[in-house]
Amino acid sequence: MGHTTRVIKIGGFGAVEPVMLGGTFPVVIQTMWKDCLSFSDLTGNAGERICARIKTLGAIGCGLLRFAVPDREAAEVLGNLATMVSMPLVADIHFDYTLALRCLDFPIAKIRINPGNIGSREKVEQVLRKAALKGVPIRIGVNAGSLPRDLRHSVAAGSLDRGEALVQVAERELDLLRESDFPQVLVSMKASSVADTIKANRLLAERTDVPLHIGVTEAGPLIPGVVRNTLALHTLLSEGIGDTIRVSLSDTMEREIIAGREILGTLGPGTGKKKTRKGVTLVSCPRCGRNSFDTHGFTERWQTRLYAVDKELTIAVMGCAVNGPEEARHADLGITGLGNQVFLFRQGKVVRTLAADTADAAFEEELERLYHAEQK
Numbered sequence: 001m002g003h004t005t006r007v008i009k010i011g012g013f014g015a016v017e018p019v020m021l022g023g024t025f026p027v028v029i030q031t032m033w034k035d036c037l038s039f040s041d042l043t044g045n046a047g048e049r050i051c052a053r054i055k056t057l058g059a060i061g062c063g064l065l066r067f068a069v070p071d072r073e074a075a076e077v078l079g080n081l082a083t084m085v086s087m088p089l090v091a092d093i094h095f096d097y098t099l100a101l102r103c104l105d106f107p108i109a110k111i112r113i114n115p116g117n118i119g120s121r122e123k124v125e126q127v128l129r130k131a132a133l134k135g136v137p138i139r140i141g142v143n144a145g146s147l148p149r150d151l152r153h154s155v156a157a158g159s160l161d162r163g164e165a166l167v168q169v170a171e172r173e174l175d176l177l178r179e180s181d182f183p184q185v186l187v188s189m190k191a192s193s194v195a196d197t198i199k200a201n202r203l204l205a206e207r208t209d210v211p212l213h214i215g216v217t218e219a220g221p222l223i224p225g226v227v228r229n230t231l232a233l234h235t236l237l238s239e240g241i242g243d244t245i246r247v248s249l250s251d252t253m254e255r256e257i258i259a260g261r262e263i264l265g266t267l268g269p270g271t272g273k274k275k276t277r278k279g280v281t282l283v284s285c286p287r288c289g290r291n292s293f294d295t296h297g298f299t300e301r302w303q304t305r306l307y308a309v310d311k312e313l314t315i316a317v318m319g320c321a322v323n324g325p326e327e328a329r330h331a332d333l334g335i336t337g338l339g340n341q342v343f344l345f346r347q348g349k350v351v352r353t354l355a356a357d358t359a360d361a362a363f364e365e366e367l368e369r370l371y372h373a374e375q376k
Contacts (some may be wrong), residue, residue: 005211005243008137008184010064011088011109019063019088019109021186021243022211028244029260030064030213031057031253032092037067037077042084054085059308061279062257064244066090066112075099079106090139097123104130112139116148116169121176128182137184140173142166143217144191162191163199170204185210186243190217194232201236211243218248225249226259233263254304261307278312283328285319285336293337293356295319301360311371333370335363346370 005022012018021028041050057065067078069091079102082089088109093100097118100111104127111131118124131138144162147155151168154160160168166189177185187210189200197216205212216232219225229247236242247259261279282303285295295317306315316328318336328334329348336343342359344352344366354362 004209004240006183006209008186008211009135010137011107013135014083014107015086016082016088016107016109017086025243027237027242027264028063029061029257029264030066030090030244030246031062031256031260032066032068032246032248034253036074037081038073039077039080042077042080047084050081051084054087056304056308057253057257058087059310060254060257060304061261061307062087062253064088064090064110066092066246068092069099069103070094071096072099072102075102079103079108082107082109092141094118097127100127101130104134104136108136110137110139112141114141114143114146114173116142116173117146124176125180128177128180131184132182135184137186138177138182139213140170140177140185140187141213142169142173142187142189144193144196145217161199162193162196163203166191166196166200167203167207170200171207174208174210186213187211188213188215190215190248192216192218194228197232198235201241202239205239205241212241213244213246214242215246215248221250222255225251229259230263233260234266237264237267258303258307278310280306280309280311281314282306282317283314283331284317287319292339293319293335293342298335298359302363309367309371313370315367333363333366335359 007023008021010019010021019028040046054065065087067089069075069078078089078091090110090112091103091108092112094114095117100113103111113127144166147165147169151160151165155162155165170187170189187204189204191197194216201212201214214233214236216228219228225248233245245260247256249256284299287295299317313332314330316331316334318328318334320336326348332346334345337356340356342354342356343350344362352362
């Protein structure tokens with residue numbers, strides 16, 4: 001089963017790397033910057049830290065990074081940031097169409113608007129004309145919490161379910177863009193309900209070839225958020241529906257990206273999408289009373305670094321020296337410990353025994369050795 005969508009190009013001008021989305025291109029993972037930025041955040045050491053973090057987000061699998069643009073200053077700050085990084089940046093705009101117009105003066109890769117709250121048709125058409133001139137795609141973002149009044153009343157009265165209401169909003173907006181001859185568009189329809197999210201995207205996938213950005217909005221903190229997103233995204237992606245995803249969490253951007261990678265990694269063949277980038281499969285012990293190695297602390301320290309490795313490797317972090325190497329015999333590299341000793345193993349065979357306080361340095365040496373061996 002598959003859903004073939006049109007292909008759109010995001011970015012690809014100036015220093016911004018292009019992202020191809022739709023068709024049989026790999027599903028793109030994205031996240032959203034969690035904080036407000038000011039001009040002072042872009043200068044000196046602060047600016048270097050932000051650029052370094054964006055580079056790390058890209059290394060662990062993020063293809064698009066979205067920023068809220070609530071006012072003119074935010075538009076100016078984001079525009080300047082876009083000149084400092086190669087990651088395609090997306091401006092998320094509500095209510096004020098002039099903010100979209102200003103963002104389009106910079107190398108912003110994509111604009112997210114909700115035409116229903118951006119103002120009159122004339123204002124939307126101004127944004128479309130400038131976006132077309134700049135070659136910048138538009139994402140129509142529809143949320144269950146901001147349905148138009150007529151559809152909201154129908155849902156409340158029980159004559160229309162929320163999933164169909166989301167689709168009707170999206171179709172209204174797509175009609176406007178179609179009449180303006182603007183094809184570089186993708187759509188998101190998000191709800192906090194898994195069932196509504198699945199239904200809406202299934203329905204629209206039957207009716208259009210527009211690429212779909214999928215995800216569950218306001219999904220909650222780490223555990224409930226991952227569960228809800230996994231149910232919705234795996235269901236849709238397994239049916240070939242979805243061209244880009246965001247795992248919305250009340251947690252870090254890094255964890256949103258890692259969760260997205262893990263969801264994509266569970267997909268089998270036949271989704272109609274090309275294989276996503278290579279990467280590490282990280283297995284780790286949940287820990288118990290036999291534990292003598294801090295698996296939780298070690299995994300937390302190394303998780304981002306490991307997910308940045310662009311090689312198909314299995315890494316095991318085990319808490320029990322008796323069973324660890326055997327249980328993780330398939331691992332290309334593993335670590336476990338007993339008392340003050342730490343053991344590094346490959347394919348179930350211990351290759352190094354060392355003091356616990358040298359574990360991180362030794363693990364890094366073995367990881368580098370393994371990575372370069374794989375490169376040859």
